[in-house]
Amino acid sequence: EPEVTQTPSHQVTQMGQEVILRCVPISNHLYFYWYRQILGQKVEFLVSFYNNEISEKSEIFDDQFSVERPDGSNFTLKIRSTKLEDSAMYFCASSELPGQGSNQPQHFGDGTRLSIL
Amino acid sequence: GEDVEQSLFLSVREGDSSVINCTYTDSSSTYLYWYKQEPGAGLQLLTYIFSNMDMKQDQRLTVLLNKKDKHLSLRIADTQTGDSAIYFCAETPDNYGQNFVFGPGTRLSVLP
Numbered sequence: 483e484p485e486v487t488q489t490p491s492h493q494v495t496q497m498g499q500e501v502i503l504r505c506v507p508i509s510n511h512l513y514f515y516w517y518r519q520i521l522g523q524k525v526e527f528l529v530s531f532y533n534n535e536i537s538e539k540s541e542i543f544d545d546q547f548s549v550e551r552p553d554g555s556n557f558t559l560k561i562r563s564t565k566l567e568d569s570a571m572y573f574c575a576s577s578e579l580p581g582q583g584s585n586q587p588q589h590f591g592d593g594t595r596l597s598i599l
Numbered sequence: 600g601e602d603v604e605q606s607l608f609l610s611v612r613e614g615d616s617s618v619i620n621c622t623y624t625d626s627s628s629t630y631l632y633w634y635k636q637e638p639g640a641g642l643q644l645l646t647y648i649f650s651n652m653d654m655k656q657d658q659r660l661t662v663l664l665n666k667k668d669k670h671l672s673l674r675i676a677d678t679q680t681g682d683s684a685i686y687f688c689a690e691t692p693d694n695y696g697q698n699f700v701f702g703p704g705t706r707l708s709v710l711p
Binding site: 488517523524525526527573575587588589590591592593 | 630632634640641642643644647687689699700701702703704
């Protein structure tokens with residue numbers, strides 16, 4: 483069964499450094515998402531992306547964050563000038579663009595655990 | 600804003616049924632989902648239900664939706680130790696590209 487894959491599985495970065503988290507969505511999917519889960523807390527929406535632009539973003543997704551689809555397969559989340567509170571599990575998800583009046587579930591990757599030191 | 604709530608812990612004996620409950624506030628919720636997260640792993644879609652349905656059954660899983668009370672439940676029949684995980688309820692309105700709102704997750708522990 484097709485899967486969303488994320489790399490790396492664990493990223494350790496010094497505070498203030500930039501980090502790029504990578505995702506390969508399912509190949510025929512057109513909507514892409516990033517979520518984060520701080521340890522012991524809820525899964526929180528960050529951003530959705532369609533047709534090479536951001537569809538929606540949450541309050542968490544400030545100027546420190548950016549997303550990009552640099553080629554036909556990868557979808558990346560860049561965090562500039564990381565802070566301690568950016569430490570979390572970051573999940574990528576993708577969904578197929580559904581037909582009118584329906585919806586499709588999002589399929590999640592296994593996540594990247596980001597640790598900021 | 601929208602909110603989704605779940606009880607945080609549930610313990611059951613192996614072979615018993617588990618019932619995980621979820622309440623939500625968004626009356627425009629159209630799709631409701633159950634995801635499973637095993638330790639150190641990602642979110643695995645278990646099942647979902649459209650808001651015009653009351654029940655959906657998929658093998659050992661039964662989802663019940665009470666739209667009037669905004670209450671969703673997941674019943675796992677014949678619970679096994681491999682079912683031990685965190686179960687997340689999530690909802691979304693019927694819009695493309697809209698984000699999910701997740702509950703805090705219910706940690707299910709299956710005792711031998």
